[in-house]
Amino acid sequence: MSEHDKVDKYPSMTIGDNENNKRVVEKATIGVQLKAIRTENKLTLEEASKRTGLARSTLSKIENEQISPTFSVMQKLASGLNIELPQLFTKPKETKVTGRRDVTLNGQGRPHATLTYEHELLSTQLRNKKMMPYKSRVHARNFDHFGEWVRHEGEEFLLVLEGEVQLLTEFYEPATLVVGDSAYYDATMGHLVISTSK
Amino acid sequence: MSEHDKVDKYPSMTIGDNENNKRVVEKATIGVQLKAIRTENKLTLEEASKRTGLARSTLSKIENEQISPTFSVMQKLASGLNIELPQLFTKPKETKVTGRRDVTLNGQGRPHATLTYEHELLSTQLRNKKMMPYKSRVHARNFDHFGEWVRHEGEEFLLVLEGEVQLLTEFYEPATLVVGDSAYYDATMGHLVISTSK
């Protein structure tokens, strides 16, 4: 292997440069990550070797991006160094909303109407939030307005701001909620909110 | 390779059974995961092969846990199948609140008072929620009640139910919020809420 080869073996390894031409911008930094984790823990290659059961040389090569470790090696790394697997290739988490906030004054949210609901989406300036807050006015007055359960990934929390609604969910009896009442539920279970106000 | 070998190659591969005797309970299911993802997307091995740029045979062997894919292969999988890398070895998230809900009537939450806030924790019956909803009455009337910024992991959404408060955050001017106003912010950035009601 020539000197040039060594340096360029995994040059900047752009992920997914496959025939479909799907290109992912992120770089493969498993070596860099590993070295960072090891040095932060003040471990030598020898010590890391003992903990992971991997050869000193193997660790060195991974750190210098000379080889692409197998999944089983990655598992030994995570286990031996007491970290979660994704830490090996995920840069220290940067929340997408890092250092940002978004204030939405009453009634200034982005409107979004459907047949059954009138939503006011809140904090729409912030992208990639973990929560999607919104205020809703409920029009639906019975199950038939929907036809079937609403289901989707994630969890929902609701708080009644005015009037009276019924929360219908699979497996449970309907719950009548008035101002100040709230509920939290798994959204993969069928759910609906209907209005029982006048 | 004997029939027995084939079956047991990666028998139930308990991770991290290394000399430090650190034992991780989780199983290595990258093959199972991959197969699940592929079939859910109604892809044949051939199609998956085209998308990822990997050989049909390689995919088959990975799915049957006959080989341990290298990191670079895992990247091609994630990229080609349009998934996040950790999805390959993390079982489809089973929310801890699966199939459950928790209704909290007004004033029936669990009280939790501090010097500066009077909290009413909501939906405390459900454990391991992704969100922690609560109503708070704010006592603090200036920064000095705290001494320094509040900081923690995650994101916060707040909605004013009555009175008037000021939201103080690093990097931003204070925001005055009245009933119906809301805000969303990164909680790792210093933040405080103080009361400006009478």
Add this chain to the structure above:
DNA sequence: AAATAAAGTTTCCTATAGGAAACTTTTATT
């Protein structure tokens, strides 16, 4: 600043991953 020790890298070899093609099994079609 030599000598020694410790940490890290490279080489060389063996084991295993990944690809091409043959083979087997399953599904669809007549």
Add this chain to the structure above:
DNA sequence: AATAAAAGTTTCCTATAGGAAACTTTATTT
């Protein structure tokens, strides 16, 4: 139910990962 087509598996080979030991570099001690 026989045939064809499609999907999946296995074989066989080549390329590359991983381990042992030699080698180089960096830090430490005298």
